[in-house]
Amino acid sequence: MSFEPKILGILCNWCSYTGADLAGTARMKYPANMMSVRVMCSGRVDPGFILDAFKCGADGVLICGCHPGDCHYVEGNYKCMRRIPLTALVLKGLGIDPARLRLEWVSASEGGRFQEVVTEFTEQIRALGPLKLQEWKFDPVNPSGDKVTTQTEAVR
Amino acid sequence: MAKVNITIDGHKVQVEDGSYILQAASELGIKIPTLCYYAHMTPYAACRICAVEARDSKGWSKIVTACNYPAWEGLQIVTDTPRVLNARRINLEMLLSRCKPVPVLQDLMNQLGVTEPRWGIGEDTCIKCGLCVRICDEVVGAHALSFSNRGINREVSTPFHLESDDCILCGACATYCPTGHIKMTDIEGRILHSELNLGPNSAIRISFRQAIPNVPRIHTNQCIHTKTGGCKICEKVCQKDAINFKDKDVIEEFDIGAVVVATGFQDFDPTPMKQFGYGKYANVLSAIEFEQMNNAASPTGGKIVMENGEEPRSIAMLHCIGSRDDNYHKYCSRVCCMYALKFAHLAVEKTKADIYQCYIDMRAFGKGYEEFYHRLLEEGVQVIRGKGAEIVPSPKARQKEGALLLKCEDTLISKYREIPVDMVVLCTALEAHSNASAFGRKLSISTGADGWFIEAHPKLAPVSTTTDGIYLAGVCQGPKDIPDTVAQGGAAAGQVLKLLGQGELYLDAAYAVIDEELCSGCKICNGMCPYTAISFNELKKVSEVNAALCKACGTCVAACPSGAITARHFTDEQIFAQIEGILQ
Numbered sequence: 001m002s003f004e005p006k007i008l009g010i011l012c013n014w015c016s017y018t019g020a021d022l023a024g025t026a027r028m029k030y031p032a033n034m035m036s037v038r039v040m041c042s043g044r045v046d047p048g049f050i051l052d053a054f055k056c057g058a059d060g061v062l063i064c065g066c067h068p069g070d071c072h073y074v075e076g077n078y079k080c081m082r083r084i085p086l087t088a089l090v091l092k093g094l095g096i097d098p099a100r101l102r103l104e105w106v107s108a109s110e111g112g113r114f115q116e117v118v119t120e121f122t123e124q125i126r127a128l129g130p131l132k133l134q135e136w137k138f139d140p141v142n143p144s145g146d147k148v149t150t151q152t153e154a155v156r
Numbered sequence: 157m158a159k160v161n162i163t164i165d166g167h168k169v170q171v172e173d174g175s176y177i178l179q180a181a182s183e184l185g186i187k188i189p190t191l192c193y194y195a196h197m198t199p200y201a202a203c204r205i206c207a208v209e210a211r212d213s214k215g216w217s218k219i220v221t222a223c224n225y226p227a228w229e230g231l232q233i234v235t236d237t238p239r240v241l242n243a244r245r246i247n248l249e250m251l252l253s254r255c256k257p258v259p260v261l262q263d264l265m266n267q268l269g270v271t272e273p274r275w276g277i278g279e280d281t282c283i284k285c286g287l288c289v290r291i292c293d294e295v296v297g298a299h300a301l302s303f304s305n306r307g308i309n310r311e312v313s314t315p316f317h318l319e320s321d322d323c324i325l326c327g328a329c330a331t332y333c334p335t336g337h338i339k340m341t342d343i344e345g346r347i348l349h350s351e352l353n354l355g356p357n358s359a360i361r362i363s364f365r366q367a368i369p370n371v372p373r374i375h376t377n378q379c380i381h382t383k384t385g386g387c388k389i390c391e392k393v394c395q396k397d398a399i400n401f402k403d404k405d406v407i408e409e410f411d412i413g414a415v416v417v418a419t420g421f422q423d424f425d426p427t428p429m430k431q432f433g434y435g436k437y438a439n440v441l442s443a444i445e446f447e448q449m450n451n452a453a454s455p456t457g458g459k460i461v462m463e464n465g466e467e468p469r470s471i472a473m474l475h476c477i478g479s480r481d482d483n484y485h486k487y488c489s490r491v492c493c494m495y496a497l498k499f500a501h502l503a504v505e506k507t508k509a510d511i512y513q514c515y516i517d518m519r520a521f522g523k524g525y526e527e528f529y530h531r532l533l534e535e536g537v538q539v540i541r542g543k544g545a546e547i548v549p550s551p552k553a554r555q556k557e558g559a560l561l562l563k564c565e566d567t568l569i570s571k572y573r574e575i576p577v578d579m580v581v582l583c584t585a586l587e588a589h590s591n592a593s594a595f596g597r598k599l600s601i602s603t604g605a606d607g608w609f610i611e612a613h614p615k616l617a618p619v620s621t622t623t624d625g626i627y628l629a630g631v632c633q634g635p636k637d638i639p640d641t642v643a644q645g646g647a648a649a650g651q652v653l654k655l656l657g658q659g660e661l662y663l664d665a666a667y668a669v670i671d672e673e674l675c676s677g678c679k680i681c682n683g684m685c686p687y688t689a690i691s692f693n694e695l696k697k698v699s700e701v702n703a704a705l706c707k708a709c710g711t712c713v714a715a716c717p718s719g720a721i722t723a724r725h726f727t728d729e730q731i732f733a734q735i736e737g738i739l740q
Binding site: 006008035037039040041043044045046047048049052053056057058067069070071072073074075076079083 | 593597600601602603604605610622666684686687707708709710711713714715723726728731732734735736738739740
């Protein structure tokens with residue numbers, strides 16, 4: 001059986017969630033691997049949500065917001081634009097490929113683009129394979145530590 | 157000052173001792189011709205056309221120049237004796253010996269009966285009257301012009317014939333030059349025609365005919381006084397002492413309950429589209445210029461004329477200039493098809509010109525619009541389906557049909573066409589103000605990719621914005637015609653009345669709250685809020701959310717380092733639960 005990635009989508013209420021709605025009403029198909037959570041603004045996306053998602057077994061996280069300049073809340077997406085690269089750095093430190101996190105701009109009128117983004121991201125995650133988290137045990141004597149690769153279940 | 161009695165052509169008059177004859181005569185209504193005199197400059201007596209005869213009671217007489225001859229007690233002046241006229245004639249002939257009979261000199265020749273100047277006719281157009289030098293020196297205060305050389309080589313120039321750094325480009329020298337020797341040219345060397353400017357263009361003016369209040373304003377960016385501190389001619393001529401150079405913008409503050417944004421649009425500038433030759437060929441006009449020309453209050457009195465004052469034999473109207481164009485604006489400007497048809501109708505009514513309309517799609521979208529389009533087809537307007545491609549000067553063989561050549565493709569007959577026309581009207585797009593997004597930021601409303609303000613919902617809330625109490629009306633929200641603008645303006649006014657009339661505000665249940673116990677008072681959230689809903693309570697040393705302003709975006713929630721802020725209905729617990737639920 002081929003690998004079916006689990007992808008969490010965090011979509012802003014005004015542009016991307018509406019865009020996803022439009023993709024639906026326009027009968028556009030996109031992979032069922034992505035499941036979405038609605039927030040009011042991409043500025044609401046707490047890096048904690050992303051880390052939690054990976055902890056809970058997501059293979060990829062897709063954040064979608066309004067195009068720069070189009071934010072319903074004037075500049076929430078700029079805040080998001082600054083947070084996501086920093087979160088990616090944290091992911092890298094945790095041994096998670098930053099390519100598993102992506103920020104995309106999808107406006108309310110871009111159902112087609114939403115379909116493309118989700119399809120393409122799903123394919124990318126499929127190619128990366130399942131997420132394997134490395135458990136860190138901090139050892140003062142040997143700070144680099146023994147790296148024990150486990151399935152995500154083991155972490156939980 | 158002491159007064160003296162003088163007589164001018166038999167009229168007795170009392171004037172100030174030492175004042176000049178020309179001024180006294182003009183106050184009496186006696187006209188003395190002159191080329192180099194202007195009331196606000198020192199008389200120079202360069203042209204010597206103002207020659208008059210001065211006499212005293214004892215029989216002394218002398219030919220003097222009226223502009224700089226001072227009055228004294230008992231002076232008698234005569235302005236129309238054969239001796240005076242002869243003197244003026246000789247002086248005029250001497251001017252003509254070096255200068256062509258330009259219009260002002262031609263008028264004087266007719267007036268004085270000079271037909272064949274005895275010393276021939278020169279080639280120059282400058283009469284060395286020095287008006288330009290004096291206005292630059294005394295009135296403008298820029299001191300950019302001067303006479304150079306001596307004798308027959310004397311000429312007006314900037315120092316060393318170089319571009320003067322002191323010149324402020326006010327154009328006063330060109331305006332006062334009686335012979336038209338000085339011309340204003342732009343960087344490309346094209347002569348700027350003052351008659352092409354279809355509105356008033358002096359620095360002090362009534363902005364437009366129906367302006368309220370209907371008084372002239374000083375445009376400080378053009379006013380010479382604000383540049384050099386000189387001039388002040390308007391103050392000198394205003395008998396009511398109404399000129400106030402020190403008037404400034406005043407900031408007044410009002411408490412208001414609602415705002416209707418109706419900032420409109422700006423006209424697309426077609427200059428970058430070199431293929432249409434706007435700004436290069438005088439008879440290529442933008443839509444607003446053509447509209448101004450058609451106004452009965454315009455300098456042409458509502459007549460459609462070319463730069464040379466003649467009626468055009470053919471007019472081309474090019475649709476979609478700057479709109480429906482990937483290089484400029486992708487959107488349809490909506491109103492251009494109909495105003496172009498209106499222009500065509502006006503041109504059919506006012507002229508005998510052939511009218512060509514080059515369109516991509518004829519969008520006659522409103523009530524009665526399609527009928528208007530058909531009426532124009534019956535009036536003989538030629539419509540060509542295909543966007544105009546280029547405007548070039550006509551080849552010599554076709555100059556007689558029109559000075560400009562319109563190149564276009566008629567897609568309905570699949571043929572490339574070249575049509576000679578006299579005048580081209582570019583139907584320019586409506587575009588958002590270049591500072592719309594900066595202005596929107598002040599009101600916490602956003603602009604779309606095209607720069608138009610975004611409404612709260614395209615169908616359900618087309619006049620509201622994401623900020624409560626701010627409404628949109630008209631083209632600032634997107635291109636629309638007058639009926640639509642009036643309708644939206646009415647709707648916005650209705651929304652305002654509804655808001656103010658109900659006396660209380662209904663808020664969404666979703667907003668952010670700050671837990672005072674957890675807040676560390678770091679103020680990070682204060683700067684985050686795009687609606688300035690968060691303020692810092694100096695007494696309690698914690699931040700507080702004004703629920704009436706909060707729009708529940710949650711930016712502050714994500715930013716709070718101590719987790720003190722909760723977004724109601726989008727709490728961290730709810731979202732974490734959703735994430736965990738989805739990924740189980």
